[in-house]
Every structure is written in structure tokens, then in C-alpha cells.
Amino acid sequence: MIEDILRFNEEFVKNEGYKPHVTSKYPDKKIAIVTCMDTRLVQLLPAAMNIKNGDVKMIKNAGGVITDPWDSTVRSLLVAIYELGVNEIMIIGHTECGVQGMNADEMIHLMEKRGIKPDTISLVRKCGIDLEKWFKGFNDSVQSVKDSVDLVRNHPFIPEDVKISGYIMDSTTGKLSPL
Secondary structure, eight states: OHHHHHHHHHHHHHHHTGGGGGGOOOOOTTTEEEEEEETHHHHHHHHHHTTOOOOEEEEEEGGGGGOOTHHHHHHHHHHHTTTOOOOEEEEEEEEEEEBBTHHHHHHHHHHTTTTTHHHHHHHHHHHTOOOHHHHHSSSSSSHHHHHHHHHHTOOSOOOTSSSSEEEEOTTTTEEEEEE
């Protein structure tokens, strides 16, 4: 599959397919969006929000959650604010998210099934990583978004003039519901 993608890419560049997508690193709409990596949102979210290449900074992870004030998502938001001119942050969860109800024990079981040795898992735990916390999903998408919004709003490095809002997107229709 990767070979097919690379072949397509060669033709894309050769035929200058990139030209309609050329833009700067600065988001035209001065918005950063934190959302889920769910495949249903790849084209639906930008289409439902009239977002084009160059409009926003899009930060995606499993569940679209911010789990820690010092995680890579917050770091990305800080870069977006201070280096790239972002003045609004949207945190967008969605219906039927796979991280909802995710179970750490099941994830560890799946890792072992794919060949990760129990000794490796044990070593990671001995190094201080709480795998149960790290792999824990959430029970409610709405509450998860509210928690992430609260974390960002109360972060000591987020300026008070940055607008922060939360939404749930319907994974089928793309309808945004503010929280």
C-alpha cells in the first residue's frame, strides 16, 4: 500500500498537483483545532466547516483529548499561538468515538498479542509510566471535550485573550454542537 502512495506522489509532484494547495505556514483564519484522528473526520470535518488548506492549524490525536497540561497537544497549541498568530482554539470531539470506553487492559492484551513482551511492558511500568492512565479512554465525549477546554483555559501559558471553545461533531452529518 505504501508503494502505491509513493507512486501516486511521484505523479502528483510531476504533474504539479500541489499548486492549488500552496500556502504559508500561518493559518489564515487564526484558529487551531484539536480533534480526533478518526478516519470519518478526515474530509468531513473540513468540508462541514468550510476549511481549506492554509485556513487553520489542525492537531489530531486519538480521541481529540488533551490529557496533560504538558503533553504534545498543548505544546502544539502554544507554538500555534505564539509563533503562528492563532487567537482562537476549537476542541472538537465527535459521536461514536473509538476512544470512548477504551480499556487499558485490552490495549495491553492487544500489544502482547502483536508481540510486545510482558517484560517490556513491565520495564515501562518500572520507569514510572502508568499505562492504565495513559491508555485510559473516556466515558462521555461531551465531558471529555469539556475537560480539555477547561485544561486549556486554565493553562498558565495560554493568554487570556485566546478564545477557547468546545464542540461535538456528528460523525455522519458533520453537524457541530457547541458545548
